[in-house]
Amino acid sequence: MSASHSRFAAVGFDRNVFLDTLHRDFGMTDDVLMDRVFRTFDRDNDNCVSVVEWVEGLSVFLRGTLEERIKYCFEVYDLNGDGYISREEMFQMLKNSLLKQPSEEDPDEGIKDLVDIALKKMDHDHDGKLSFADFEEAVKNENLLLEAFGPCLPDIKSSMAFERRTFQEKRKL
Known part of the structure; x- marks a missing residue:
């Protein structure tokens, strides 16, 4: 067993080890979203992902139901934890996750337009921000909106590769 594995068995992942694993x-490369994923896994806010938090977090991260994934993505996107995804939070996440295109126009304008489009499509009670109910209804109507504000779930390929490496059967020939 390597030193990092024995350290994990004793205490859990600290923030840096966790972020390295996500990467x-x-x-994953988006620092804001990776930090939010860490905060979502770290249920007791002790800046360490314990074995139990890791296993519970991974079960949603890799194999969660749509309902569990909606809750998880909402928590990741609610940057300040106030129960809403605000226009400012959407702007910050989209600005970080979109590729910077060299162009004459102000890129912030395009991002503001995307935020307006997202609100128009997802803000069912028209209060200018997304509650959990707004987000849930929008995603249930259109599953592609689950990661509307940036990639915070693994793609199928990396999920399967992770599961294969982690849970590979030892077969006798």
Whole structure:
């Protein structure tokens, strides 16, 4: 057993080890979203993902039901934890996750347009922000909206590769 594995068995993942894992095993690169994923896994807010938090988090991350994934994505996107995804939060996440295109026009304008489109499509009670109910209804109507504000779930390929590496059967020939 490597030193990092024995350290994990004793205490859990600290933030840096966790973020390295997200990057290495799941190809995540967005610092804001990776930090939010860490906060979502770290249920007791002790800046360490314990074995129990890791297993519970992974079960949603890799194999969660649509309902579990909606709750998880909402928590990731609610940057300040106030129960809403605000226009400012959407702007910040989209600005981070969209590729920077060299162009004459102000990229912030395009992002503001995307935020307006997202609100028009998802803000069912028209209060200018997304509650959990708004987000849930929008995603249930159109599953592609689950990761509307940036990739915070692994793609199928990296999920399967992770599961294969982690749970591969030892077969006797």
